[in-house]
Every structure is written in C-alpha cells, then in structure tokens.
Amino acid sequence: MYTxxxxxSDRFGFSTAGTFRCAYRNTRTWVTxxxxxxxxxxxxxxxxxxxxxxxxxxxPGAASAQLETLITGVITGGGLNGDSSSGHQLANxxxxxxxxxxxxxLLLIAIITFLIxxxxxxxxxxxxxxxxxxxxxxxxxxxxxxxxxxxYDYITxxxxxxxxxxxxxxxxxxxxxxxxxxxxxxxIHTPMSKANxxxxxxxxxxxxxxxxxxRDENVLINRDAAKEQKPGFFK
Numbered sequence: 001m002y003t004x005x006x007x008x009s010d011r012f013g014f015s016t017a018g019t020f021r022c023a024y025r026n027t028r029t030w031v032t033x034x035x036x037x038x039x040x041x042x043x044x045x046x047x048x049x050x051x052x053x054x055x056x057x058x059x060p061g062a063a064s065a066q067l068e069t070l071i072t073g074v075i076t077g078g079g080l081n082g083d084s085s086s087g088h089q090l091a092n093x094x095x096x097x098x099x100x101x102x103x104x105x106l107l108l109i110a111i112i113t114f115l116i117x118x119x120x121x122x123x124x125x126x127x128x129x130x131x132x133x134x135x136x137x138x139x140x141x142x143x144x145x146x147x148x149x150x151x152y153d154y155i156t157x158x159x160x161x162x163x164x165x166x167x168x169x170x171x172x173x174x175x176x177x178x179x180x181x182x183x184x185x186x187x188i189h190t191p192m193s194k195a196n197x198x199x200x201x202x203x204x205x206x207x208x209x210x211x212x213x214x215r216d217e218n219v220l221i222n223r224d225a226a227k228e229q230k231p232g233f234f235k
Contacts, residue, residue, distance in 0.1 A: 007045070015132045020202050021124040023186045027168045034114040035166070041107045049098040060182055101173065122169045124188045129202045152209045154178050160198050170194065174203050 046118075128139040134153075140146040157177035163186060164170045169190045175182055185203070187193070193200035198207065 015130075016205070017128070017130040019126050019128050020185075021188045022127055023124050023169055023188050024121055025173050025186070026122050029163060030117055031168050034110075034117060036106070037110050037191050038114060041103060041110055045100065045107060048103050052097055052159045053101055099110065118167060120197060122188070124169065127185070131202070131205045131209075133209075136209075138185075148183060150176060150178055150183070152206070154180065155206060155210055158203065158206055158210070162201070172197065172201065174198070174201065176203070 019095075105115065125141045130137040130139075135149050135151055137147065137149040138140050155176060155178050159175045159177065161173050162170070163173045171186045172189060172193065174185045175186055176185075187203075188199065198204055
C-alpha cells in the first residue's frame, strides 16, 4: 500500500518518508455513471434489434435483396421500385439497421472509455508522507496543492474501516481525529494490506507513536488534552 524510504530509527531519533496511494473521492460516482450509461446503451440496442426484426418480417421479399434495391435506387437517383407501402417498410428496415450499427459503435466506445477510467481509478493518486518523533506530515498530490502536518500530541483518535464498491478498488478508509479537525484518507489496498490492514499503511506509525499499536480494537481513543497549547497542524 505504501513505499517507505530514508528510514532511520536509532538512538539519534526516528525519521521516515515515503509514498502511499489513495482512491479518488468521486470513484463511486464514476463507476455508477459508467454502469448506467452502458446499461442504457444495451437497452437501446435491444430495442433497435427488435425493431429491425419486426421490419424484416414485414418485407415482401428477402430482406437483403430489398435493402440492395433501396441502396441502388438511392445511389442512381431512381428512387424505390415497387409499391409505396413496400418502400416505406424497407425505409424503416434500413433506418433500423443504421440505428443498430450506430448503437453498437457507441456501446464499444462507452465500454472502452469505462475500462480506461477503471484503470485510472485503480491506480489512484500518489500521496507523500514524512514522519519523525513529533510530527506526521502528508503532502497531497500537486493538483491539490496542500500539505498537512499533525503533531502526535494533538491526535485524539485513529479510526479505520474497509471500503468497497462494485468494480472500484478495495480501500481502507483512515480517519485521523485531532483537536483541530479530522483528516480522511482512502488508501488503496494491495495484497499485503488486504491481509494485514492498517499495519501496511504509513498510518501505523501514528498508532505506534500514540501508543495503540498493540491493541486490536478499532475504536476512537481518548488522550490527555492537558498539553494542548497551539494548533497541531499547519499548511
């Protein structure tokens, strides 16, 4: 789930830095919109197919021969041969075929686009972190232009729970509670983190620093607030 670099933990102090990946916050919306779009296109395709089949059954002769007559007449400018009802039926059949072909193309484009979006969502966004004996800093992706540094003494709790949605990457929702506010991160799971949970995220450093790493319960913890002097984070 994350990569740690420059780790130093010895008698001179603790320091580490690295990266981790988080899911986009609008993942649920994109997945839902993609599925709905594909289902609508499939429904329209089925309607077009039924329309074409009905029109084909109503043709006086073979559908292919009649359609060839229609195309030839349009190209040569000679119009349609035969009675007007047959021509009208044939025109509906040709219109249905064109609509069916156009729908298939739209469906393929929608599926390819949806697969590309899914791949991007599974990649997620890269966050950076730095941690030492006093602070835990998260550097957000460049487009967010945000950096948050939290002092361990001002953390009031750490909560985490599994998050999953159809076709979206499985994640671990981590919330850091502080006296100045909450910070939420939706960490994308790796095979290791699926098995070991919070210990495979950089937020396990916080658990260790505030003294709950050995506990199994996933509940909000209360810490001594007597030392509160200043805000424990800054941008």
